[in-house]
Amino acid sequence: MRLRRQATMFKDTAVESLTLSIELFNRPSALARDHAVVMMLAHSFEMLLKASIYQHRGSVRDKGDQLSHSLARCLEISLADLGTITSEEKALLTAIKQDRDAATHDTIMMSDDLLWLHMRAGITVFRRLLQDEFDVDLANVLPNRVIPVSAAPPADLHELVEQELETVRSLLAKGKRRTAEAAARLRPLLSLDGSATGRSDRPTDAEVQRAERALRGNAPWQAILPGLATLQIGTAAPGGDAQEVVLKIGKDKGAIPVRRAASGEEAEALAHRGVSPFEEYSVKLSSFGEKLGLSRHEGYALIETLALKGDDRAYFVKRTANGGVIYQGLSARALELGRKALQDPSMDLQTIVQQYQQARSRKKGSRKR
Structure with a gap:
């Protein structure tokens, strides 16, 4: 070797x-x-x-x-x-x-x-x-x-x-x-x-x-x-x-x-081990794509496709009493899931970006009504 x-x-x-x-x-x-x-x-x-x-x-x-x-x-x-x-x-x-x-x-x-x-x-x-x-x-x-x-x-x-x-x-x-x-x-x-x-x-x-x-x-x-x-x-x-x-x-x-x-x-818990969520979920959503070698927009699309916001080990959000977002971040687990998804031959990045854009357009349209 x-x-x-x-x-x-x-x-x-x-x-x-x-x-x-x-x-x-x-x-x-x-x-x-x-x-x-x-x-x-x-x-x-x-x-x-x-x-x-x-x-x-x-x-x-x-x-x-x-x-x-x-x-x-x-x-x-x-x-x-x-x-x-x-x-x-x-x-x-x-x-x-x-x-x-x-x-x-x-x-x-x-x-x-x-x-x-x-x-x-x-x-x-x-x-x-x-x-x-x-x-x-x-x-x-x-x-x-x-x-x-x-x-x-x-x-x-x-x-x-x-x-x-x-x-x-x-x-x-x-x-x-x-x-x-x-x-x-x-x-x-x-x-x-x-x-x-x-x-x-x-x-x-x-x-x-x-x-x-x-x-x-x-x-x-x-x-x-x-x-x-x-x-x-x-x-x-x-x-x-x-x-x-x-x-x-x-x-x-x-x-x-x-x-x-x-x-x-x-x-x-007798011996609960906690960790600051701001340390564990330190990856900003806006930098998720960059850390995976993608654009910011592609990163957002991947977050939605993998449903990372539904995984409490991958995503954390802190809200105000009225529901406003104070802080949200992703963990190392989210990055690992993202890397594995990108290595999957069946993953078509262009398709998931298009689906993400279409979903956003539909959401904007429903708000206007």
């Missing part, structure tokens, strides 16, 4: 960042260990995914964007467009991304077992991607002696979660005054929980506090972290070392069904 020059640079940087992440994990000093490990681990995956995307597409920017893809965007492209990662791998990498965000903007604390699980599961994904996408064996660029090893690696994720939450409960006990430490330990768990349910942003302070209240109320952890209840530790594919693991999304008998909260239900 002949690699593009930029893809090679991304790939080499990814290996360097992974190596540094492992060195930070293995070093005897605990100084800034949790924060530094997840920061470099997340950077290694952003670089590796960009290497893959650049090799496939020759670009790591969406049309109309000035900056290269974020890690979240890389994950979307790799799963939905290129199919280079699985949904289970995306869940893990999203959790690592959220941990990176929390470590950058807040504080996190992880037990050795939880940090090791992130590292080893991450290395499993990295190793497969490097082999499948670039025909490079990780063992040839990363000596086994630097691989993080645990004397007693955790085999049951749910048992590990229970141990973590027991520590958090002890920190929240009356008279302890250690809520800051409890919050730092909860953030990685909430990140992993959110990633299993499709969240890509870090947990907010309000969400951490809601989880703390639920723990003080002795709520079952499966109700507090329903996404985590769907995850399991599995063995890696043949060819890895003895301690290589993967995270799998399964249906545990103790798992609680997870769904998107309806309006007004947020306060009732």
Whole structure:
């Protein structure tokens, strides 16, 4: 395989960042260990995914964007467009991304077992991607002696979660005054929980506090972290070392069904994960076409054809009491739906534009009457 020059640079940087992440994990000093490990681990995956995307597409920017893809965007492209990662791998990498965000903007604390699980599961994904996408064996660029090893690696994720939450409960006990430490330990768990349910942003302070209240109320952890209840530790594919693991999304008998909260239900959820609609639905309708390589008018036509305004995961509108529009926007899901539609051979852009124009003309005519 002949690699593009930029893809090679991304790939080499990814290996360097992974190596540094492992060195930070293995070093005897605990100084800034949790924060530094997840920061470099997340950077290694952003670089590796960009290497893959650049090799496939020759670009790591969406049309109309000035900056290269974020890690979240890389994950979307790799799963939905290129199919280079699985949904289970995306869940893990999203959790690592959220941990990176929390470590950058807040504080996190992880037990050795939880940090090791992130590292080893991450290395499993990295190793497969490097082999499948670039025909490079990780063992040839990363000596086994630097691989993080645990004397007693955790085999049951749910048992590990229970141990973590027991520590958090002890920190929240009356008279302890250690809520800051409890919050730092909860953030990685909430990140992993959110990633299993499709969240890509870090947990907010309000969400951490809601989880703390639920723990003080002795709520079952499966109700507090329903996404985590769907995850399991599995063995890696043949060819890895003895301690290589993967995270799998399964249906545990103790798992609680997870769904998107309806309006007004947020306060009732034990660990509801919310996100600002202005961040999630940040794509203006007028720029939708441009981001897909279309004209503004073609973008509007595609919005109508795909009925995006009827999909609450793709479209958001905030109105006044009288029904006037204060804000409306589209999400990353809308862009993905648009890209998939344009790749469909049966999609005739000229026809849908004509239909859109005819529908607008009929609407204007009915208003005049």
